[in-house]
Amino acid sequence: MSTSDAKQSKPSVTNPMPPMYPGGMRIGEEEEQAVLEVMRSKRLFRYYGPNQGSSKVDELEKAFSDFMGSRYSVAVTSGTAALISGLAALGVGPGDEVIVPAYTWIASASAVVAVGGVPIMAEVDESLTLDVADVTSKISPYTRAMIPVHMRGAPARMDELMALAKQHGLGVLEDTAQANGASFNGQRLGTIGDIGAFSLQFNKMITSGEGGMVITSDENLYQRTLMYHDVVGGIRNNIPSDQILAGVNYRMPELLGAVALVQLKRLDALLEDMRHRKQVIKEGMSDVARRKGVQFRVLNDPQGDAAIALIFFMPDSATAQPVSKALRAEGISNFVMYSPTSSDYHVYAHWSPILNQRTWSEQGGPWKNHPRKVTYSTDMCPQTLDLLGRAIHIDISPELDSQTVEEITEGLNKVLESMA
């Protein structure tokens, strides 16, 4: 027996932490019923079927707008499709640059490339959302829009970003894929910029497996989204033929609409459950955090946080890794948000297809004929890598029971207390 065996004790957390599928874990009879209803009607397509009846996707769009406080919603097939449709609506295309955070799911940048634009990565600050000063420094004569991304449930600095966008005449597309239902200064995220894009993929707050939503209160942007996301959207919506633009097909099927509509009704309860659990854990560790120099992620609006995650910064990455390991030994699932060696498409340094400007055409992609030379490197946003490299991330599942919440708090205290 080695001496280390003597130190081994029971982990703080008794049961495995629930998986992080907030809406997904609550799929129940209502979803089953809604799907059955669609199947029995044989109307799987939103616009027609053998039987009369209302469209679930129609209902979803209305309910989503009501919930968010936007004039219009358009249901699509994914969050990426929502971003691409939003960029198309804003008129982004070849020759345009779009500022995206260096920390976001790669889809925020891929969407820009998909419409022929050039993504320009900007640093995130201690809120892990766009750093306003760095965004300002990245604005060029070619900048057309920016995509603030409300990462891990929490709002970007929308007041300052909107002022900056206005000053430079930039479009603002809010990527709200990870913050469905969250808000900034009392306004739901996605309604502050020109357009909001949401995802209903299985990991997100509420889900239909795959799916997405575009919201806006601008009539013109709405018309353009209708035209883009549906090849016949122009004709279908009585847009004069000389004004119709070529679109694609990202229309949401009725089966997804049926599930998403039920899930939307679960969103308020999910938010409440996550917010409560996060608050208990955060308060329970705040004393030891203060004494040990551990800093919580900055929340630009604590009330508006969707509370899907608890994130705190260690003094450096050399401390973060062993602390993460010690927490895992206590039964607390967690991870350090950036490591150069483990590939994660949430961090720009791992976006190899973007960094290497690899495109589908042998003639070259959006960078080839861009009016200025844009180059990328893995170390171009050092502030983002520093922050993520010492950030510890813990999922806050709405399914965490009160015993586990208590045990997580205990484990966090134990591990942080033992730090030198």
Ligand SMILES: *Cc1c(COP(=O)(O)O)cnc(C)c1O
């Ligand atoms: C998930 C996600 C997307 C893409 O959504 P999909 O539905 O997977 O296409 C875009 N941006 C962010 C920040 C995301 O987390």
